[in-house]
Amino acid sequence: MPEGHIIHRLAREIRSTLGGAPVLASSPQGRFADGAAAIDRHRLVRTDAWGKYLFCDFGTGEILHVHLGLIGKFRRRATPPPDPVGVVRLRLVGQGTTWDLSGPTRCELITPEEQDRIVAGLGADPLRRGADVATMRDRFARSGRPVGAVLLDQSIVAGIGNVYRAELLFLCGIRPDRAAASLTDDEFDELWRRTVELMRVGTRLGRIVTTEPDEIGRSRGRMGDEDRLYVYHREHCRRCGGPIATAEIGGRQIWYCPTCQPATA
């Protein structure tokens, strides 16, 4: 599933490639024909990302809301675009760039008030300035759930998915089944600091890289898939070489290193 870094990157790329001139909107698949017609030939005024939610404002009074979900994808093509490949819900044709959206969980026009309601239900977004970290800290302290589950709760912290949660907890040396309320202030601070840092790296690179350049011997931009993660979907810890353990936490499988992430602080 695309995590918040992909959505923030899309918001920037779509704005920079489609902003300015009127956009030709269509729904090759037909399922979003009315919505596409409503924004067709309007100028993209603004894009905004909150966690895993993307909003595009075409100045029509309604907002295009996209949630990619598990399999949704925005594909970038040159203009004029080739025939749509697969099932394309929405095609946005700009002067030099075309974006094809397929497989989203949500693709709809909503009112600004509905956008406000969605955003109000989301927790701190590490990729937004002024994120409400104090409320997030408070929610951690009051939670009775494992930290691994709380990190996936978009109403507490918005944008983290299954890869980042495993890697961030590894980097902080925190076992995913520890209660969120058991984190010390220092542990919480480090978790937040690393989250902001690594999600920014992910936004810049367009993929998740959590390993330290000093440890791997090359820069983050040049790491291969074998080198870019410590524990997620791995059999052996990228740092200590020990066997990786898995557990189901927050409804999804998580990978962790029992050696580098001991049971207690």
Ligand SMILES: [Zn+2]
């Ligand atoms: Zn380890």
